Structures are given as C-alpha cells and as structure tokens.
Amino acid sequence: MMALNLHGVGDLRYEEVPRPERKPGEVLLKVKAVGICGSDIPRVFSKGTYHFPTIIGHEFAGEIVEAEDSALVGRGASVFPLLPCGHCEACNQEQYARCANYDYYGSRRDGAMAEYLAVKQENLCLLPEGVSYEEAAMSEPAAVALHAFRKSGVGQGDTLLIYGIGAIGLIVAQWAKAAGVKNIILVARTDDKVEFAKKLGFSLAINAKKEDLGKLVEKVTEGRGADTCIEGTGASESWAECICLAKPGGRVVCMGNPLGGMSLPQDTYWKILRKELTLVGTWNSSFGSRENDWREAVQAMQDKRLDLESLITHKFSLDEYKEAFALMHERRDMYCKVMFVM
Known part of the structure; x- marks a missing residue:
C-alpha cells in the first residue's frame, strides 16, 4: 500500500x-x-x-x-x-x-x-x-473540543471567551452555541481568521491586534468579565489576557499546546489570587463507558449540532x-x- x-x-x-x-x-x-x-x-x-x-x-x-x-x-x-x-x-x-x-x-x-x-x-x-x-x-478534534468545553462549566446565559480561532477553537464555539451560551467571543490576531469565524455565524469574533478586546468583554458582560476563558494558542500573552478578562470567581481553561516557556507578569499572577480564579488543564478526550466524548461527538454530527x-x-x-x-x-x-x- x-x-x-x-x-x-x-x-x-x-x-x-x-x-x-x-x-x-x-x-x-x-x-x-x-x-x-x-x-x-x-x-x-x-x-x-x-x-x-x-x-x-x-x-x-x-x-x-x-x-x-x-x-x-x-x-x-x-x-x-x-x-x-x-x-x-x-x-x-x-x-x-x-x-x-x-x-x-x-x-x-x-x-x-x-x-x-x-x-x-x-x-x-x-x-x-x-x-x-x-x-x-x-471526531478527534470534536471530542477534544467537547472535553475542553465541559471543563469550562459554562451554560445558558453565560459568556465564554475562546482565544484562538483554529479548528478546535471553532468546534468549542459550536458546542457552546448548541448549549445555549449567550456570548461566545472568539479571539484571533489576523483578519482572515476573524472573517472566517464571522461567516460561520460567530459575530463576536475579534482581531485582538486591531480592536480592544477588554472593551468588548466589558460591553457584552456589563462589566462583570467572562465567566470562562479558554486559552487555545499556547502563548504567554494570550494566557495573561484570559486571566485578566475572566470575572472574579471565574475560570481559565488551559488548552493550547505551549510554544515555549509560559510566564506571567506579577500583576497578572496577582489577579489569579485576588479574583480567586480556577485554572483548569485539558488534554485529549474521554473514551470510557461512563463518559465518552467521541460518542457524543458523532451523535452531534448526525443531529447537526455540529457542522x-x-x-x-x-x-x-x-x-x-x-x-x-x-x-x-x-x-x-x-x-x-x-x-x-x-
């Protein structure tokens, strides 16, 4: 062969x-x-x-x-x-x-x-x-995305920020949409990825290099901050932004494979403490008899929750x-x- x-x-x-x-x-x-x-x-x-x-x-x-x-x-x-x-x-x-x-x-x-x-x-x-x-x-990226989405803890009426408009970030956004999440903010650093996300129906996609991400989060959450931020790029800068934009008592899901060493400014680290944030890691997906992201993923393909x-x-x-x-x-x-x- x-x-x-x-x-x-x-x-x-x-x-x-x-x-x-x-x-x-x-x-x-x-x-x-x-x-x-x-x-x-x-x-x-x-x-x-x-x-x-x-x-x-x-x-x-x-x-x-x-x-x-x-x-x-x-x-x-x-x-x-x-x-x-x-x-x-x-x-x-x-x-x-x-x-x-x-x-x-x-x-x-x-x-x-x-x-x-x-x-x-x-x-x-x-x-x-x-x-x-x-x-x-x-199925694999869809299951990985579901695994991360489940870690986010968000649901109807919440705000989810996803940093990184790649395939997995967009599938996380589709899972969030199917779950009734109110505000789904997708963040990239190039216009073409933002335009692609908007064509898929995600109007709150933003180029963080050109627009003020903090102002957008403040506007859609009425100043509260995002309920959960998912970091999907593996870069220190976007990780720090996720920590800064999560609400007090909120959650940051670390999903992106790191490009190198990850570091935080002292003031950003303080925000983890002062806002009492929860940091959650996610990797791969579940494939067991009790929880199986794969079976849920192919079912969502069949019933068109996922496109x-x-x-x-x-x-x-x-x-x-x-x-x-x-x-x-x-x-x-x-x-x-x-x-x-x-």
Missing part, C-alpha cells in the same frame, strides 16, 4: 510499504479521510516522532474491511488514537487521557496517512447513519502531501482543517 512515512525530521516520503496485517482484537480499516493536525507540523518539520520511520496521522475515519466480528465488515468508524496501558490508576478509573504508559497512532506507532491501518476494535467509534467519512475524520464540513477548507489526495504540508507550514493561505481524502 502507499503511505506517508516520516523517515526523519523534514524527511516525509510518499512510498510503498507493507499492508498491515490484522492481529487478534483488531480490525483492518480502509482509510477514507485523515486530517492534518496542527501537532503534525512540528512532528514533520522540527520535533519528529518517537521512532523512525513512522506513518503519521491520528485524525481519521474509514471503512472496516476485515474483522473477527463479520457484522462489523462494511461499517464506517472513526478511531480513538490513544492506546491506554490498561493497568495504571488512571486506566482503572477510565481516565485514559491521563494514562502513564499510553501508545498513540500516528506518533508512537504507525498512524493513518496510509491506505490501510489495523486498529484495536475497542478503540472504534462506529458511525451512525448520515455521517460522512470527512466529518468523522474530525464540521464547514471547517474543512482544503482537501488533497495523499500524493499531494507536499502541497498540503507546505500550505500549513508556510501559512500560504488561511486554512482551518486540511484533510486528505481517499
């Missing part, structure tokens, strides 16, 4: 590799769509993966073509990419995102930028009727990988979700 195989930092190759063989407890998936995550860019161009070569790709969906259970053959599925150890304290509590010894499709083991992938049957999220493979390939196809701005075939990765790495154009469709 053909796959995108990372042989080293900056050495991504479209090449023929052996088709995977299904092991006990696995199904063979014919990959139909796979998204390029923002985290795939440093994997390819700067950080690498845990070993070389590695087939990358962890946001994906496809058709089951081989399985121990014949009833699964022909079904569509997305796949929870985290493989928990199953033995640690976190796993015993079904908190798989906190697993101490997890594996991961697309970084620690081969992933889905390939024609086929053998995956654990227990990691399948079967697709309901009416959900396309392209939508389903966004994920509107976020797919670019589609490529797998052999067009150079153009797809250059688009993101060099920021050649405004993009939200870039996806390979097979």
Whole structure:
C-alpha cells in the first residue's frame, strides 16, 4: 500500500510499504479521510516522532474491511488514537487521557496517512447513519473540543471567551452555541481568521491586534468579565489576557499546546489570587463507558449540532502531501482543517 512515512525530521516520503496485517482484537480499516493536525507540523518539520520511520496521522475515519466480528465488515468508524496501558490508576478509573504508559497512532506507532491501518476494535467509534467519512475524520478534534468545553462549566446565559480561532477553537464555539451560551467571543490576531469565524455565524469574533478586546468583554458582560476563558494558542500573552478578562470567581481553561516557556507578569499572577480564579488543564478526550466524548461527538454530527464540513477548507489526495504540508507550514493561505481524502 502507499503511505506517508516520516523517515526523519523534514524527511516525509510518499512510498510503498507493507499492508498491515490484522492481529487478534483488531480490525483492518480502509482509510477514507485523515486530517492534518496542527501537532503534525512540528512532528514533520522540527520535533519528529518517537521512532523512525513512522506513518503519521491520528485524525481519521474509514471503512472496516476485515474483522473477527463479520457484522462489523462494511461499517464506517472513526478511531480513538490513544492506546491506554490498561493497568495504571488512571486506566482503572477510565481516565485514559491521563494514562502513564499510553501508545498513540500516528506518533508512537504507525498512524493513518496510509491506505490501510489495523486498529484495536475497542478503540472504534462506529458511525451512525448520515455521517460522512470527512466529518468523522474530525471526531478527534470534536471530542477534544467537547472535553475542553465541559471543563469550562459554562451554560445558558453565560459568556465564554475562546482565544484562538483554529479548528478546535471553532468546534468549542459550536458546542457552546448548541448549549445555549449567550456570548461566545472568539479571539484571533489576523483578519482572515476573524472573517472566517464571522461567516460561520460567530459575530463576536475579534482581531485582538486591531480592536480592544477588554472593551468588548466589558460591553457584552456589563462589566462583570467572562465567566470562562479558554486559552487555545499556547502563548504567554494570550494566557495573561484570559486571566485578566475572566470575572472574579471565574475560570481559565488551559488548552493550547505551549510554544515555549509560559510566564506571567506579577500583576497578572496577582489577579489569579485576588479574583480567586480556577485554572483548569485539558488534554485529549474521554473514551470510557461512563463518559465518552467521541460518542457524543458523532451523535452531534448526525443531529447537526455540529457542522464540521464547514471547517474543512482544503482537501488533497495523499500524493499531494507536499502541497498540503507546505500550505500549513508556510501559512500560504488561511486554512482551518486540511484533510486528505481517499
């Protein structure tokens, strides 16, 4: 089969590799769509993966073509990419995102930028009727966004500020809209992302480089401050703004992967104390029997609470990988979700 195989930092190759063989407890998936995550860019161009070569790709969906259970053959599925150890304290509590010894499709083991992938049957999220493979390939960011939104604690009548208008930030905004959140403020630092958010119906999108974010928050909350701010960029400056704009007794959800060291001015740190803020971390998503962000995500695709196809701005075939990765790495154009469709 053909796959995108990372042989080293900056050495991504479209090449023929052996088709995977299904092991006990696995199904063979014919990959139909796979998204390029923002985290795939440093994997390819700067950080690498845990070993070389590695087939990358962890946001994906496809058709089951081989399985121990014949009833699964022909079904569509997305796949929870985290493989928990199953033995640690976190796993015993079904908190798989906190697993101490997890594996991961697309970084620690081969992933889905390939024609086929053998995956654990227990990691399948079967697709309901009416959900396309392209939508389903966004199950991972949709579940990550839901996990973060649940941490926010906001609901009807509240104000939520989301710093970062990327795919996950926009999906968080869609979850918030579906939950009846009154004011959804989306913050970016470029006009094209603000315009994209406004076209999707989020009128309170703002370019913080050109407009006064503090005045907007003061206006829509009548001076109270945002109930929760979600930091989605991993930058110290936006983290500090979230702390400053949260209301007394409010919450700041730390979601963005840090670009480097994170630091706060003394006055900003004082605001955490004096306003008695709650700082919450969020990572990955839940995939347990009691709480399962993935099942909720695909259900929301089916009942149209989420409109994920509107976020797919670019589609490529797998052999067009150079153009797809250059688009993101060099920021050649405004993009939200870039996806390979097979």
